[in-house]
Amino acid sequence: MGDNRVPGPLSLEGNAAENWKMFFQEFEIYLISSEKSEKKDEVKIALLLHCGGRELLDIFNTLPIEEDDKKDYKKLIAGLNVHFEPKTSVTHERYLFNTRVQQRDESFDSFVTDLRKRAKNCSFGTLRDELIRDRIICGIFDENLRGRLLRLGESTLEEVMKQCRINEVSEDHMKELTAAANPKTHSVRAKPKPNQDVQLSGPRGSEDKPICKFCGYRHVRRRSLCPAADKECLMCGRRGHFQSRCTYKGTRIHQYHERNIWHTYREDDEPSGSDEELEKSSGSECKSQ
Structure with a gap:
């Protein structure tokens, strides 16, 4: 299977955790497509280090696990996952979550998707959906919609999301109808x-x-x-x-x-003389023009 693309090398620039996750996923696909997934652990480890390049080899040499574990493919991968696991602060993640607001031109689905991603790192446990619901109500851009959501009382996340989507569709329809009814409307600006x-x-x-x-x-x-x-x-x-x-x-x-x-x-040429003479001269000038 010489036509299979060999992944790598591993890059540590930028988000190292995401880079490792993507590299390992490509490496697993490579092992299966090249029919090497059933090879001995020492062969798969050698392939892993070969594809990963110098950066991964340096990490392997300094990885704080037992030397015998470095010869076990599954234990080595577990050790590498721990090494690349991002160090997050729950307090910081919750701060980012609780200060997230919907932007003027941001769609509701985009807003909710980002809240869900942020909630994964906040350790909310069973309160996750309730806190996402509360953040939607507090962070929604439309203040009139916020008032209607608050009047719903004890609503679920699904109910709040449904109301927000209905409101967004209604707003889009109103804009289309307004544009169709006033195709030649131009804004008037005051003369500066x-x-x-x-x-x-x-x-x-x-x-x-x-x-x-x-x-x-x-x-x-x-x-x-x-x-x-x-x-x-x-x-x-x-x-x-x-x-x-x-x-x-x-x-x-x-x-x-x-x-x-x-x-x-x-x-x-400031005029002089009587008013009658001035009137005559001015009148004749206007007629000639």
């Missing part, structure tokens, strides 16, 4: 004020964008992205910046409203 952190590109709220000297907003340093790129300044009449950012010290444009007519003039 100058010097506010407006992001025309990039992550929202980022502080690494400079304040644009033309519009007063924060955005990528690119002229085409500036809101004032094609706007006419109401102060100087030039394009490319807002009035609030105008630094032009020359002739300025002024506007005023009189007798239902908007009058426009430059600072160096």
Whole structure:
């Protein structure tokens, strides 16, 4: 059976306990597929150390068991399992369990599955299901659902899980119906004020964008992205910046409203004379425009 893949070598990087568990499972499959599972213990041990590599051989040489036990395949494996068994703190595991809460976008099944995994290391005994039920009620994201679960009284884990799944399905259906009923609904955003952190590109709220000297907003340093790129300044009449950012010290444009007519003039052409003359000149200017 030369085509069988030989497992290994054993890696001690990362989670050594999980690495050993996976390596030994692959090794057992290798023994069966290559018809070596019925070989003598010394042959299987030699194969184990050969496949495991230098890391496993070093552990074998320093393993604190009797030398005769190192020649017995089952006893050797038992000793290696004890060596790789993770050292856990029940107090720490219970802390992780009791502080676990459902995240906003996390499904209920994902939340419960993680609670079950954590409960395995907490030594809850016969109280396991009750404590998982309590953690679901305390850690569920939906506060309205939590209130309904508390009103159930002395409920079982299965009953609580059933209610949570029904609620999740109902919420999904409501979202689908809302999206179907309002396909063209768009959110309306308030117009930002100058010097506010407006992001025309990039992550929202980022502080690494400079304040644009033309519009007063924060955005990528690119002229085409500036809101004032094609706007006419109401102060100087030039394009490319807002009035609030105008630094032009020359002739300025002024506007005023009189007798239902908007009058426009430059600072160096400030009108003089009577109101009648001004009205005539302004009216003719508006008509010509």
